[in-house]
Amino acid sequence: MSVQTSVLRAVNVWERWMARWPRVEALAAASLAEVLVEWQGLGYPRRARDLHRGAAHVVAHGWPEDLQELPGVGPYIAAAIRCFAREEPVLPRDVNVNRVLARRFPNGVDITVDPWRSGQALMEFGQRVCRARPDCAACPVREACPGRLDPHGATAPPRRQKPYRGSLRERRGRLLARLLHAGALDLDGLDADEREAAATLVADGLARAQGARLHPPA
Numbered sequence: 001m002s003v004q005t006s007v008l009r010a011v012n013v014w015e016r017w018m019a020r021w022p023r024v025e026a027l028a029a030a031s032l033a034e035v036l037v038e039w040q041g042l043g044y045p046r047r048a049r050d051l052h053r054g055a056a057h058v059v060a061h062g063w064p065e066d067l068q069e070l071p072g073v074g075p076y077i078a079a080a081i082r083c084f085a086r087e088e089p090v091l092p093r094d095v096n097v098n099r100v101l102a103r104r105f106p107n108g109v110d111i112t113v114d115p116w117r118s119g120q121a122l123m124e125f126g127q128r129v130c131r132a133r134p135d136c137a138a139c140p141v142r143e144a145c146p147g148r149l150d151p152h153g154a155t156a157p158p159r160r161q162k163p164y165r166g167s168l169r170e171r172r173g174r175l176l177a178r179l180l181h182a183g184a185l186d187l188d189g190l191d192a193d194e195r196e197a198a199a200t201l202v203a204d205g206l207a208r209a210q211g212a213r214l215h216p217p218a
Helices: 007-021 024-029 032-039 046-061 075-085 095-103 116-129 168-182 191-202
Strands: 209-210 213-215
Touching: 007 032, 007 046, 024 046, 032 046, 032 168, 075 116, 095 116, 191 209, 191 213
Parallel strands: none
Antiparallel strands: 209 213
């Protein structure tokens, strides 16, 4: 839930989610439509689809030795599960961690003593202090930092995200919310932009087209 979504936005959904589906078997038994309803507000609903498929895989086959066999799990999420759930000395390398390592610890850092806290600390440090525009004056480990910036030198430009308003992502989210609320929509009643969004939802397995009607996934 917190991949590409802030923890502050995810926490309320997570609490409802865990109250409703406290075990993987309960999640696997739910319909994808129910899962998508609970996911509303987090965006990127393909994550919910993959989580639902992953639960079904675990129920049917058990937890795989290689977590990347689960739908939607790549190297980063696999490392995060190993570090934060299993407390193995595997560092999840997101953009914040990579930036800290490149600037302050180019030779790597040992997290074997306390993997959970070490991983959390590096992520938080990259988010709060060693940002794209770093606050070197507030850095507690700035001494001997090979990536330390001169206070009069250039700083990294801020990263610009593509606008969300009017994007296909926004149209997909609005249409999916309408569909889950209504139970079905007439395709003929959708405008061109909505039909484009509907086609992508169907392609991703997040909706079903039957005749002239759009339905939630089974």
